[in-house]
Amino acid sequence: MEGHAKKQDESLVKLKVLFFARARDITGLSEFPLEISLGSTTNDCLKKLLIKFPGLEEIRECIALALNEEYATDSSIVKDRDELAIIPPISGG
Amino acid sequence: MESVAWDTDVSRILAELESLRDTKSVIEQRILALEAQLREINLRNEVSNCDSCSPTSVLDSNSPNGLSRDAIYRYSRQLLLPSFGVEGQANLLKSSILVVGAGGLGSPALLYLAASGVGRLGIVDHDLVELSNMHRQVIHTESYIGQPKVKSAAAACLKINSTVQIVEHKEALRASNALQILNQYDIIIDATDNAPSRYMISDSCVVLGKPLVSGAALGLEGQLTVYNYKGGPCYRCLFPTPPPTTACQRCADSGVLGVVPGVIGCLQALEAIKIASAVGESLSGRMLLFDALSARIRIVKIRGRSLQCEVCGENSTFTQQHFREFDYEKFTQTPLTVPPLKLNLLPVESRISSNQYSEIISKKEPHVLVDVRPSHHFKIVSLPKSLSIPLSTLEARLPEISSAIRKEEDDVEVASGSSVQLYVVCRRGNDSQLAVQYLQKMGFASAKDIIGGLESWSKDVDPNFATY
Numbered sequence A: 001m002e003g004h005a006k007k008q009d010e011s012l013v014k015l016k017v018l019f020f021a022r023a024r025d026i027t028g029l030s031e032f033p034l035e036i037s038l039g040s041t042t043n044d045c046l047k048k049l050l051i052k053f054p055g056l057e058e059i060r061e062c063i064a065l066a067l068n069e070e071y072a073t074d075s076s077i078v079k080d081r082d083e084l085a086i087i088p089p090i091s092g093g
Numbered sequence B: 001m002e003s004v005a006w007d008t009d010v011s012r013i014l015a016e017l018e019s020l021r022d023t024k025s026v027i028e029q030r031i032l033a034l035e036a037q038l039r040e041i042n043l044r045n046e047v048s049n050c051d052s053c054s055p056t057s058v059l060d061s062n063s064p065n066g067l068s069r070d071a072i073y074r075y076s077r078q079l080l081l082p083s084f085g086v087e088g089q090a091n092l093l094k095s096s097i098l099v100v101g102a103g104g105l106g107s108p109a110l111l112y113l114a115a116s117g118v119g120r121l122g123i124v125d126h127d128l129v130e131l132s133n134m135h136r137q138v139i140h141t142e143s144y145i146g147q148p149k150v151k152s153a154a155a156a157c158l159k160i161n162s163t164v165q166i167v168e169h170k171e172a173l174r175a176s177n178a179l180q181i182l183n184q185y186d187i188i189i190d191a192t193d194n195a196p197s198r199y200m201i202s203d204s205c206v207v208l209g210k211p212l213v214s215g216a217a218l219g220l221e222g223q224l225t226v227y228n229y230k231g232g233p234c235y236r237c238l239f240p241t242p243p244p245t246t247a248c249q250r251c252a253d254s255g256v257l258g259v260v261p262g263v264i265g266c267l268q269a270l271e272a273i274k275i276a277s278a279v280g281e282s283l284s285g286r287m288l289l290f291d292a293l294s295a296r297i298r299i300v301k302i303r304g305r306s307l308q309c310e311v312c313g314e315n316s317t318f319t320q321q322h323f324r325e326f327d328y329e330k331f332t333q334t335p336l337t338v339p340p341l342k343l344n345l346l347p348v349e350s351r352i353s354s355n356q357y358s359e360i361i362s363k364k365e366p367h368v369l370v371d372v373r374p375s376h377h378f379k380i381v382s383l384p385k386s387l388s389i390p391l392s393t394l395e396a397r398l399p400e401i402s403s404a405i406r407k408e409e410d411d412v413e414v415a416s417g418s419s420v421q422l423y424v425v426c427r428r429g430n431d432s433q434l435a436v437q438y439l440q441k442m443g444f445a446s447a448k449d450i451i452g453g454l455e456s457w458s459k460d461v462d463p464n465f466a467t468y
């Protein structure tokens, strides 16, 4: 049983998703642990998040992404224990 | 009898206060005008190398480092900083900075910029000071409530540093006037509160080649970036598609903790001072994210300039002419100056005015009043006997409405031919219409909303009812 679980783990990467501003309102969370298959891109992560939190569709076209505080494109490959920040702009002042 | 005397006393005091305030405002305006004239004369004297140096002059051509005796003492703590020093201060004194918006972000930014010795400081704002601004817009004082923010901000800046030249632009920034105003300054600070202004200011900075220090704050979060500086990205490189209107929240609707824009506004002043005095490393290409609740500041790298950017990109054809003709309100589907949204979803027979509702109460007509605002709004203020069912929970809580109606039927002896009515209220009369539409669909055929919500209750029925 334990061996089986371990095998599954190796094909998955676990990352921490950070939600800011409107993304935080929509999900009700500031952090979310995401498991995704090895070799996935940030875009794959977003697709998976949209299934979990359909409300995020609202801001899909207007967010900046940062992977481990570095700039990330949709095609950046995520690694285990990465931190993916979803940053919609704030307009208030 | 005593109460009549008391009433006359109060109205006499109020009348005198009002007349004194009017006189004060006239005097203050005259002082500002005279001060401006004096600065003008001093400036001209300096240019003509007049020997009689006025106390307000800062840059002294006879002094070896260009600073007057007063300026050396005033800015001594900055001059003592090895990484800032005389050179940084002299650069700052020669610079001009424009702050767009004298609100939560602009207030601290302006105070620090004036204090630190920016040569010329411009302020753009078309708004008036309101009581609900005071908790965060710390540049304004109670005595300026109802007066233009630019006037209040200019007076506050001059009180701190009368040697700074303050320029008041008492108008809303629009595509038609933005280039002409922004062009008069070296550095632009975006301290506005809406999406169309943010795109408009960024675009005009690209077109004019000016660095932009952009800050934003809402709720308990803040963001800060420097755009269009030393080959860095512009706002559109990062956010080519504007956020949908639902995602565009305003402090007036979502709330903001006063000190949050305060922190971001201070950092905006800091970034602008660094650029103006040519010291340090700017926040260009990075974004600072401030999370007040968890006490975290993160700085993330953002993309560089986008070659495909419609405004600053390689093949961009965006010119000053394009800028003037660009419809920022249409692009972001948000008005530049924000009139409160007014939905009109219901036929007249499904709506009542707040005055009509007041009659319903005084005639003791049997009814249930549902308040569909979020529960934290309900806690601020509510109408007596109203039932709090936030719009977001309405679907699940319909049985509560049915049982409230049954209870009212039991409590009050409903006259034959009439029945218990259902009314819905919210803050401004938009959500109440959505709720009534839904309730009617779900079988509450007689549901009606109160036009204009609690705001109109306060305006038309009970002036003592608190607004927020």
Ligand SMILES: [Zn+2]
Binding pocket: B233, B234, B235, B236, B237, B238, B305, B306, B309, B310, B311, B312, B313
């Ligand atoms: Zn750009």
